[in-house]
Amino acid sequence: MYRYLRPLLFSLDPEAAHSLTINLLRIAGITPGLRKIIQDAFKVPDKPLHAFGLRFKNPVGLAAGYDKDGIGWRGLALLGFGHIEIGTVTPKPQSGNPRPRMFRLIDEEALINQLGFPGRGSRYVEKKISSSHSREIILGVNLGKNAATPLNLATQDYQFLIQRFYGLADYLVINISSPNTEGLRRLQVRQELAGLLESLVNICQKQEKEKKKKTPILIKISPDLSQNEMRDGLDIIIEHGIEGIIAANTTISREVISSEYSNCSGGLSGKPLAYRNTEMIREIANYTKGKLPIIGVGGIMGSADARAKLEAGASLVQVYTGLVYRGPGLVKSILQELPD
Ligand SMILES: Cc1cc2nc3c(=O)[nH]c(=O)nc-3n(C[C@H](O)[C@H](O)[C@H](O)COP(=O)(O)O)c2cc1C
Known part of the structure; x- marks a missing residue:
């Protein structure tokens, strides 16, 4: 079916296609008759597991960036995901970088995005996930700073967001790795990371008591x-009792692509990322001796890619670009072929 839908979507500008898709998923998620049809069509086998103290019904999740404002997660959940990561959410709404800011590299099954966290802000997302209905799916919320917040005040944005979403989301992600917000990735450097985590851990302890x-x-x-940077970061992450790591975000490297977009700035995702991110997972798992749970993400286009990441040491995996190129049946096809 996606064979026929994809050319239609690919005839649209990538961001317009995405916006159409997420709105269709939003409608599907709240329309009882449609829900049932989709649920039956994408029914997946149960492959339960535990990670970070949570029970997931299967290891395949949706990566951050797809449902930035939490509008489509009820529809997305029907596709079989075991978890959905909403965001990146910033404290205040913001429009992101100028358009066009998303590009398809069709031959390489990749995307380049320069979005810069466009979104409706944290208050909007809070409303979208705080309904009293049972969720039946693990919802993570991925947190980022506003572009207008100077880097030396980034901690305040993360503290604010933790206070807003602690106890509401099932897990929270501190995103310090997107390449499209100026300076953000500097927060991964030893000194900055230690300072950031010190204050975030404090807020979390207070929140845990309160909530x-x-x-x-x-x-x-x-x-x-x-x-070396990764190992330094891991030492600090473990020292501060952080529960897990997501490896990894998009890359600014263009080494593995040969397309006309090799000079285009932004974050590269999809197939060209698969090998590098899998090796990173392996390095993390070896260095931490498997003690730090890992969500593996980057270039998963099918079951073999998911399996490679799980075998390298990931507990869970996530997809984004694979969904664009392979369609909504991707989750089911991965899960059907994964061993129990
Ligand atoms: C258009 C687009 C937007 C993204 N936005 C975010 C984001 O807001 N926050 C984030 O942590 N990752 C974001 N990502 C990165 C994905 O979550 C993922 O880490 C990366 O794309 C690699 O996975 P993939 O190859 O399966 O796409 C985005 C990726 C794409 C393609």
Whole structure:
């Protein structure tokens, strides 16, 4: 079916196609008759597992960036995902970078995006996920700073967001690895990371007491870190008792692509990212001796890619670009072929 839908979507500007898709998913998610049809069509086998103190019904999740404002997660959940990561959410609404800012590299099954966290802000997202209905799916919220917040005040944005979403989201992600917000990735450097985590851990401890509930915190890192930078970061992450890591975000490297877009700035995702991110997972798992749960993401276009990341040491995996190129049946096809 996606064979026929894809050319239609690809005839649109990538951001327009995305916006159409997420709105269709939003409608599907709240229309009872449609919900049932989609749910039956994309029914997936149960492959439950535990990570960061949470129970996931299967290891395949939706990566951050797809449902930035939490408008389509009810529809997305029907596609079989075991978890959905909403965001990146910033404290205040913001429009992001100038358009066009998303490009398809069709032959390479990749995307380049320069979005810069456009979104309706944290208050809007809070409303979207705080309904009293049972969710039946694990919802993570990925947090980022506003572009207008100077880097030396970034901690305040993250503190604010933790206070807003602690206890509401099932897990929270500190995103310090997107390449499209100026300076953000500097927060991954030893000194900055230690300072940031020190204050965030404090806020989390207060929140845990206040809300009488523990919300696991994960850090999402960049695949562009050198081995030493990554190891330094891991030492600090473990020292501060962070519950898990997401490896990894998009890359600014263009080494593995040969298309006309090799000079285009922004974050590259999709197939060309698969190998690098899998190796990063392996390095993290070896260095931490498997003690830090890993969500593996980057270039998963099918079951073999997901399996490679799980075998390298990931507990869970996420997809984004694969969904654009392979369609909504991707989750089901991955899960059907994964061993129990
Ligand atoms: C258009 C687009 C927007 C994204 N936005 C975000 C974001 O807001 N926050 C984030 O942490 N990652 C974001 N990502 C990165 C994805 O979550 C993921 O880490 C990356 O794309 C690699 O996975 P993939 O190859 O399966 O797409 C975005 C990716 C794409 C393609």
